[in-house]
Amino acid sequence: MSLDGLEKKKTIDLRKKHIGPSCKIFFSHDPIKIVKAKGQYMYDEKGQRYLDCINNVAHVGHCHPDVVKAGAEQMGLLNTNTRFLHDNLVLYAQRLQATLPDKLSVCYFVNSGSEANDLALRLAWQYTGNKDIITLENAYHGHVSSLIDISPYKFHQLSDAEQSHFVHVAPSPDVYRGKYSADRPDAATAYADEVKDIIEKVHKKGHKIAAFIAESLQSCGGQVIPPVGYFQQVAEHVRKAGGVFIADEVQVGFGRVGSQFWAFQLQGDDFVPDIVTMGKPIGNGHPMSCVVTTREVAEAFMSSGMEYFNTFGGNPVSCAIGLAVLDVIEKEDLQGNALRVGQYLTNVLEKQKEKHPLIGDIRGRGLFVGVELVKDRVKLTPATAEAQEVIYKLKEQHVLLSADGPHRNVLKFKPPLCFTTEDADLVVEKIDPILKELEEALGLKANNSANTENEKRRKLSTDENGHSGLHYSNEGVQEQTKQRKRMKT
DSSP states (O other): OOGGGSOHHHHHHHHHHHSOTTSOOTTTTSOOOEEEEEBTEEEETTOOEEEESSOSSSTTOBTOHHHHHHHHHHHTTOOOOTTSOOHHHHHHHHHHHTTSOTTOOEEEEESSHHHHHHHHHHHHHHHHOOOEEEEETTOOOOSSHHHHTTOHHHHTTOTTOOOOTTEEEEOOOOTTTSSSOTTSTTHHHHHHHHHHHHHHHHHHTTOOEEEEEEESSBSTTTSBOOOTTHHHHHHHHHHHTTOEEEEEOTTTTTTTTSSSSSGGGGGOTTOOOSEEEEOGGGGTTSSOEEEEEOHHHHHHHHTTSOOOOOSSTTOHHHHHHHHHHHHHHHHTTHHHHHHHHHHHHHHHHHHHHHHOTTEEEEEEETTEEEEEEEEETTTTEEOHHHHHHHHHHHHHTTEEOEEETTTTOEEEEOOOTTOOHHHHHHHHHHHHHHHHHHHHHHTOOTTOHHHHHHHHHHTTTHHHHTBSOOOOOHHHHHHHHHHHHHHTO
C-alpha cells in the first residue's frame, strides 16, 4: 500500500511512533495530510485544494513540469560527485554568477541553507583569522550547532542556554517596533552605530570580529525590511575591524523581492557582501544550496591545506534542476510577477489597514510581505492570539498562511512566485471578516484618533523602509530587465 493510501489517523499514529517529537507539524490539533501539489496549490487526501501563501521553497510553483523533467532526465543519465568533470556544474555556476555582482565569483555547492551558512562561517574564520560573530536580534540562520549559536530566534527558546562568548547580538533594524523607528531620519545610521559599538566592546575584551551575518530581509524575525544604507554602514564598520559581511539570501533570494534578483541589492548598487548564502528556492524543493564569495576569500580557504568536498553538493542532477529553476524564472517572468502581484497585494492590504485597527503595519518587498497585528497602534501591543486565530480560520477556509516574529503576531506572505492578483484578492477577502469579528470581540473601533495621529507619525520615510504601501518606480522595472539580460549569459 502506498503512503497516500493510509488513513489519516494511521499516518498520524505512525508519525508519533517513529518521528522525533520535536519535529513539529502545522495545525497539530488537526493537521493537514498533503498528497500532491501544483503551482500555488496543495491538495489533501480528499482532493481538497488549499491556496499556499507560505511556501517560498516551491519558488516557481509546486512540481513545475520543467523542473521535474530536468531532474528526471539527468537522473536517468548520471548522478555523481564533483570530483569528476561535468558540464552541469560549471554551466550552473556561470549562470548563477551572472545574476550577482562581478566580485562574487566563486561558488561552493552544498545541500541546505544550514550547510551553506555553516560553510560561510568557516570561510569567514579562515579568511580573517578571527572568531567573533555579530548577528541580529531574532535572527535564524539554520539548525546545525554552529548556527544555533548565532540564531537568537532559536537559542532564546532554551531556558538554560548560555549565549556563546564569541557571539554578539545587535538590535534588529526594525523601524516599526524596534529601537529606532521610521520617523527618525537617520535610523540606518543609528542601527549601524549599534554594530559599531559592539565592535568597540569586543576589541576592548581582546577579541576580533570575523563576520557580521544577516538575512537580507529578516523572515523569522517578522518580515523586517532594513532601512536603506544600513548594510553599507555596517559593512564599513565590520571591514574596518577586519571582518566580512555575510548576506543570508536563503529565504528571500531569486527574484522574490521583485525589483531585484537578490534582496541585498535593495540597499543599492554601492553595497556588495563578501559572502552570499542561498538555499530553499534554489532547487524548487530539491535539496540544494550554495555559497558564493570572492576570489580572495576562496583562496584563503584553500590555504588552510584542507580539501573541501561535499558528497552531494553540485551533483549533475542538482545542477540540472538549478538551471531549470533559473530558466523558469526568466521564461515566465516570475521576478516581474513578484513585483506586480506583490505591489497589488500590499495595496489591497493597505485598504484593509484603513478598516481594521488590528493591523498595525504592512511591510515588504515583492512577494515577501508581513502584516503585523497589534491591539493598540500607539503602544504596539502584539496581537499574538489574534494572529493565530487568523491562521486557523484561514486554514478552515483552505488558505495556508503562517505567523512569525518575536511575538508571533506577524502574518507572513511568501507564496510561490506564480501567485496571482486573484489569489491576493481571495486571501484578503477571507481575512477581512475574520479581523472584523476579532475586533468586535476586543472592542476595537476603526479610525481611533490616537491611532490615526500615530499613523501619521509613522508614515514618514515609508518608501525608503518598505512600510505602509509600496510604490515601485520604473527604475525598479528597468533594473529587473537588466538583470534578466544578465541571466541569459
